[in-house]
Amino acid sequence: MIQQLAPVNLVISSGEPAGVGPEISIAAAIAFLQEQSTSAITLLGDPSLLLVVDIPKEVSTRLRVESIPLAVPVVAGQLNPANAQYVLNILDAAVKGCLDGRFDAMVTAPIQKSVINEGVTSSDGLFTGHTEYLAQLCHQEHVVMMLCATLPTGFLGLQKSRELRVALVTTHLPLAEVPGTLNYQHILETIQIVDRDLRAKFGIAKPVIRVAGLNPHAGESGYLGREEIDVIAPAIQAAKDLGIEVSGPYPGDTMFDAKALNVVDAFIAMYHDQGLAPFKFVSFGGGVNVTLGLPIIRTSVDHGTALDIAGKGLAESGSMLEALRLAYQLAVNMKNLKI
DSSP, X not given: OOOOOSOEEEEEEOOOTTSSHHHHHHHHHHHHHHHOTTEEEEEEEOHHHHOOSOOOGGGGGGEEEEEOOOSSOOBTTBOOGGGHHHHHHHHHHHHXXXXXXXXXXXXXXXXXXXXXXXXXXXXXXXXXXXXHHHHHHTTOSOOEEXXXXXXXXXXXXXXXXXXXXXXXXXXXXXXXXXXXXXXXHHHHHHHHHHHHHHHHTTOOSSOXXXXXXXXXXXXXXXXXXXXXXXXXXXXXXXXXXXXXXXXXXXXXXXTTOHHHHTTOSEEEESSHHHHHHHHHHHSTTOOEXXXXXXXXXXXXEXXXXXXXXXXXXXXXXXXXXXXXXXXHHHHHHHHHHTO
């Protein structure tokens, strides 16, 4: 049960303007405020994209649009690099508001990485995603992407509903670059960040964590690769020595067994699709992306911009609503820790 101490102020960055971000942002914001009376939401973006529906009177005083102007008009479903900086301006404003204490948590709608790279020239290299960009804004060298979803009672024999959480050691990298990127220190820090934020933000007193290997059969004693022996297992052991309840490395194809769902608080995968393929298969479109290791709370949808249905009234706002719910819960948890 969530203990409510004070009003929670959330901010939504409305994402790629030609995608479904604006429409799911306003729809989810209204739905959330109708179910949660002790919160307020600020929507960041161009009013022409956000003020397109009637705001119910009962939430109108707790929902505001903070105008950030488009560079050029938008055609739904058609990307325009001229608006790439607009997307980054929204993210910058949301992060600044959280760091300044105006907002208790930020929720992000989907963006299109390709059009940002096409439209914005950066001395820091390619824009690889929300997670990496937010780490840069918050001056954090190492953050962790984690996906969360509630699995219902009865699913795979679960006796009660259970939270599935999958974190990643590497994120948006070509698969060929993953083995060379993995190292002892990075894996150990990932385990530590997951453990710390599960305690501090999720309120789990003693998190139980499982870590995957990289190779088939977790390397099969070195016959199918030595990453498990040389870097992954030593990092896990070091985390155990620090008092973290962690085990592995497990083969990627057996780590997510049904019995483990009842006891494991977070699974850590070595690369993007190893963790997110099984997660998205069972999350029924209700997954939420959380960035761990930031000094602020950030959640997001677990889907893309859906350009093919943008502006057609077909977009589902369920994942955005779940992201708002989780952001609220994490914000309340953090408030409770400050008592």
